[in-house]
Amino acid sequence: xxxxxxxxxxxxxxxxxxxxxxxxxxxxxxxxxxxxxxxxxxxxxxxxxxxxxxxxxxxxxxxxxxxxxxxxxxxxxxxxxxxxxxxxxxxxxxxxxxxxxxxxxxxxxxxxxxxxxxxxxxxxxxxxxxxxxxxxxxxxxxxxxxxxxxxxxxxxxxxxxxxxxxxxxxxxxxxxxxxxxxxxxxxxxxxxxxxxxxxxxxxxxxxxxxxxxxxxxxxxxxxxxxxxxxxxxxxxxxxxxxxxxxxxxxxxxxxxxxxxxxxxxxxxxxxxxxxxxxxxxxxxxxxxxxxxxxxxxxxxxxxxxxxxxxxxxxxxxxxxxxxxxxxxxxxxxxxxxxxxxxxxxxxxxxxxxxxxxxxxxxxxxxxxxxxxxxxxxxxxxxxxxxxxxxxxxxxxxxxxxxxxxxxxxxxxxxxxxxx
Amino acid sequence: xxxxxxxxxxxxxxxxxxxxxxxxxxxxxxxxxxxxxxxxxxxxxxxxxxxxxxxxxxxxxxxxxxxxxxxxxxxxxxxxxx
Amino acid sequence: xxxxxxxxxxxxxxxxxxxxxxxxxxxxxxxxxxxxxxxxxxxxxxxxxxxxxxxxxxxxxxxxxxxxxxxxxxxxxxxxxxxxxxxxxxxxxxxxxxxxxxxxxxxxxxxxxxxxxxxxxxxxxxxxxxxxxxxxxxxxxxxxxxxxxxxxxxxxxxxxxxxxxxxxxxxxxxxxxxxxxxxxxxxxxxxxxxxxxxxxxxxxxxxxxxxxxxxxxxxxxxxxxxxxxxxxxxxxxxxxxxxxxxxxxxxxxxxxxxxxxxxxxxxxxxxxxxxxxxxxxxxxxxxxxxxxxxxxxxxxxxxxxxxxxxxxxxxxxxxxxxxxxxxxxxxxxxxxxxxxxxxxxxxxxxxxxxxxxxxxxxxxxxxxxxxx
Numbered sequence: 001x002x003x004x005x006x007x008x009x010x011x012x013x014x015x016x017x018x019x020x021x022x023x024x025x026x027x028x029x030x031x032x033x034x035x036x037x038x039x040x041x042x043x044x045x046x047x048x049x050x051x052x053x054x055x056x057x058x059x060x061x062x063x064x065x066x067x068x069x070x071x072x073x074x075x076x077x078x079x080x081x082x083x084x085x086x087x088x089x090x091x092x093x094x095x096x097x098x099x100x101x102x103x104x105x106x107x108x109x110x111x112x113x114x115x116x117x118x119x120x121x122x123x124x125x126x127x128x129x130x131x132x133x134x135x136x137x138x139x140x141x142x143x144x145x146x147x148x149x150x151x152x153x154x155x156x157x158x159x160x161x162x163x164x165x166x167x168x169x170x171x172x173x174x175x176x177x178x179x180x181x182x183x184x185x186x187x188x189x190x191x192x193x194x195x196x197x198x199x200x201x202x203x204x205x206x207x208x209x210x211x212x213x214x215x216x217x218x219x220x221x222x223x224x225x226x227x228x229x230x231x232x233x234x235x236x237x238x239x240x241x242x243x244x245x246x247x248x249x250x251x252x253x254x255x256x257x258x259x260x261x262x263x264x265x266x267x268x269x270x271x272x273x274x275x276x277x278x279x280x281x282x283x284x285x286x287x288x289x290x291x292x293x294x295x296x297x298x299x300x301x302x303x304x305x306x307x308x309x310x311x312x313x314x315x316x317x318x319x320x321x322x323x324x325x326x327x328x329x330x331x332x333x334x335x336x337x338x339x340x341x342x343x344x345x346x347x348x349x350x351x352x353x354x355x356x357x358x359x360x361x362x363x364x365x366x367x368x369x370x371x372x373x374x375x376x377x378x379x380x381x382x383x384x385x386x387x388x389x390x391x392x393x394x395x396x397x398x399x400x401x402x403x404x405x406x407x408x409x410x411x412x413x414x415x416x417x418x419x
Numbered sequence: 420x421x422x423x424x425x426x427x428x429x430x431x432x433x434x435x436x437x438x439x440x441x442x443x444x445x446x447x448x449x450x451x452x453x454x455x456x457x458x459x460x461x462x463x464x465x466x467x468x469x470x471x472x473x474x475x476x477x478x479x480x481x482x483x484x485x486x487x488x489x490x491x492x493x494x495x496x497x498x499x500x501x
Numbered sequence: 502x503x504x505x506x507x508x509x510x511x512x513x514x515x516x517x518x519x520x521x522x523x524x525x526x527x528x529x530x531x532x533x534x535x536x537x538x539x540x541x542x543x544x545x546x547x548x549x550x551x552x553x554x555x556x557x558x559x560x561x562x563x564x565x566x567x568x569x570x571x572x573x574x575x576x577x578x579x580x581x582x583x584x585x586x587x588x589x590x591x592x593x594x595x596x597x598x599x600x601x602x603x604x605x606x607x608x609x610x611x612x613x614x615x616x617x618x619x620x621x622x623x624x625x626x627x628x629x630x631x632x633x634x635x636x637x638x639x640x641x642x643x644x645x646x647x648x649x650x651x652x653x654x655x656x657x658x659x660x661x662x663x664x665x666x667x668x669x670x671x672x673x674x675x676x677x678x679x680x681x682x683x684x685x686x687x688x689x690x691x692x693x694x695x696x697x698x699x700x701x702x703x704x705x706x707x708x709x710x711x712x713x714x715x716x717x718x719x720x721x722x723x724x725x726x727x728x729x730x731x732x733x734x735x736x737x738x739x740x741x742x743x744x745x746x747x748x749x750x751x752x753x754x755x756x757x758x759x760x761x762x763x764x765x766x767x768x769x770x771x772x773x774x775x776x777x778x779x780x781x782x783x784x785x786x787x788x789x790x791x792x793x794x795x796x797x798x799x800x801x802x803x804x805x806x807x808x809x810x811x812x813x814x815x816x817x818x819x820x821x822x823x824x825x826x827x828x829x830x831x832x833x834x835x836x837x838x839x840x841x842x843x844x845x846x847x848x849x850x851x852x853x854x855x856x857x858x859x860x861x862x863x864x865x866x867x868x869x870x871x872x873x
Binding site for chain 1 (some may be wrong): 539540541542546555582623652655659667717719761774776777778779782783784786793794795796797798799800801802
Binding site (some may be wrong): 122 | 455
């Protein structure tokens, strides 16, 4: 029999959205449980960080389960999870999904070489103890995350060789003009500029190839003034964020345009399931926090309090829209990979094989694209962007993440009568 | 090093700071985490447990995502690329 | 009848439809295959891809023996992505009664000139170290094999040279051809219906029901299991018409992944995982192979077998119009019997003698009754 926990409100994800939801809900609700698969709360953006929000989580009375992976949504309001190989079943009355986002990786020659990481990915690895002082880094891809990562690594002694942003300067200017919408963002931006003074910040620039023997040595970038090579130890490269909608899909929530569909109360189309933060739309910390708070209050039955945050949410949604507009991916990025470039890393499927198929489903069934351990989390969004198949592989298949047979075997029949 | 613990990576002892992930320990030891199907060396890409490039055997458990595991004193890590 | 004068539409590009297309096209028949989704996307892609000799009932024995033989002869031509592996099956005997059954099967095989080998407890443990101690023994059938059916399906279709239309859903079968869901008519002389469970949408009176099964596949563990393993109790599960059952059925994939089945349920037509059923299947399997417990499962899914009341497939003419040949209702043996089915279908259409008696599989054996 698996260990069973009951709670009124279950929150999956202890990033900004999950933390904010827990803090809001726990004001009036006793049994609030938060699950997160990382060793400590904070999600990606606050990984390894102590701030007023992580302190609020600690003090609010919610029961936090770290190192706990959500596996499957069972019938009748319960979630199968696993921690240290032990199965757990969480029974809930309401579920708040706060599963955040992951980076979009686009394939290019050499991208599978050790030394090529995501932008947020490198930051996460450094938080996990990867030595970075004195290492030469090229940061590339798209989005405000690039500057944040570059500054963060520079403060830890990394040598930032260049930052390559694929949008033109005018987009960045337009984006900067939006920063007033969210308090504190302007100050953040200025701090970043100061930290990164002297670092070449190339616009309309993107990676063409990563070079090395068994490890990265050098990166070739396309720039406005021609091709440039940079010797480096790491290429931290990410092209924006993809919402982690898989748990919501498994819970029966409708998706629209690749995001979880929610109403003004952060409620999804699945009964008693709410969703906040990046899975509803990419918008960074501020969007995650306000949506998390709204969901927490709604789940706790306090719509009148939630409503007071609608104005703030409108402001951050406008910021999200600006973000999407300013950092839209350019067409050239669809064609970075050549025939021999591996597009599905788990199964070593090359582009020349992937293009044989006319749908994501056929590529998976016949070509093994997305059949490996990551179940298409990495190659799915990339191939969708590159090949524009009609059936995006957003359909989630259980388990949410790999689970042992022991965990899956732990589910027992409900004692209640079945229809 | 203050607050250091010791783990082994492919039989080699490695000292790491408390709170270091198994993935970082592997990289510090100069090993690659994984060999792909075609034999390529692979290292962590996403740092957050979704890319599965960081898989290694940790304390006998195969296919463990090392970027999601914090080192414990005496942890034994074995990689494909050994 | 001259092949060149016939034109055939095959409904369904699963492995049975592909085999029918190949059997017909290679003797000069004009064939067009209509598939609503992707080749091998139905039961073909959901199942285990096991090529297995089944000893009972007699008609199943005849068909699986004949078809398995065709597969073994075709094997050298199957491309790498078809993952053909002659790994053999070991039928595991958990107790003395099952060991006796294994001995009877072995005697039967010897009588028929088929290869099999009895493994006592010690030999079984040597062949499969991850099986638990204390099993009575097993029967090794070395000529059984495993394929990756979706790729073999795609290959067979390509090889056949038949015209294949994907995304073409047949909504009605008529005297002179079929009608697609978009209204388009495709004229033909003969319609071969190899649409599996979807056949019920075209012929609602057919006595066929979907039988749901669960599967789980792991990350790579090369060498964990060497043969397809099935418990002798599997035969009770498959042949019985009990509402719900599980059986021990585990398979090594060419990738080193371990594929686990099997479960059977009538009545549940939702494609969603029935988690307690899956759990029951896994618990049952770990009873035979405790080491399974620690394996990491990457994905679980369900599939639907087209099951007839008497457990035998429907291969042959159907209906009054005289232009429909069924090739469906294979339950869990569609992949094994695909090539044999293709040959029987070709024999029906071309009017020559089939390689094995066709009578046991004729749809007319079911009478005109609808499923109640």
